[in-house]
Amino acid sequence: MAASSEARKKSELRVFESLDELATDLAEYIAQLSETSVKERGCFTIAFSGGSLISLIGRKLCEAPYNKTVDWTKWYVFWADERAVAKNHGDSNYKQTKDGFLSKVSVLNSHVYSINDNVxxxxxxxxYEFAIRQLVKIRIIGVCESNDCPKFDLILLGMGPDGHVASLFPHHPVLDQKEEWVTYITNSPQPPPERITFTLPVINSASNVAVVATGEDKAVSVHLAIADAIDGLDAVSLPARMLLPADGKLVWFLDKPAASVLDAGSNFSQHAE
Incomplete structure (x- = not known):
């Protein structure tokens, strides 16, 4: 419990007056991490989720100055979760990311790792796990020293009103999965039912984890996810509360409605925009 408390205190909370301000700061955050990773390791490994997160990224990161200053050829793109649908299906996280972001920047097609939708x-x-293991072997993806999991430079997540992240839903058995890096579910409580997802150990092994939550319907779950201690709250009932990067940093990007239930005395490192 003490370790969890310390991990929460080291995390950062960013609250914004508008979605436009959030998108601006998120673009700068990603660009800075990209620059640092390319300088230190020669590449930048990033994993996306789907949903409104992609539209926020597409607002600013595809535009000046980032379209010229980011070294897109050094990016390696993955998905923290994906729906088991065709790549041209409206529910596909790959399609959402390609249409809203990747088609507007010069990431190499050979550096984009989407799931096989024909199996x-x-x-x-x-x-998908095999592909990640091959990239770990050749050191494109780093390794977390504490557990030998892949260490992505950045994993970008949204959060549902129920507190789910990636395709890790409340009380689902995959929350206990510790051996596999990528797992699958066939009974998602939200359609479509079949999905793949990074497991919690992989997400918590990343150098940086960013969660974007917007809208008043996320406010209670945001509060429950980041509060230091809540009597009677079982973490498996709110997967976002289980985001505790081992050796990395967790940053929350919130608009004012999503942050509306937070306590002023939160233990998080905070700054408002």
């Missing part, structure tokens, strides 16, 4: 969801998860 079963179980096989797709296995193939």
């Amino acid at each position: 079963t969801v179980e096989d797709a998860a296995g193939e």
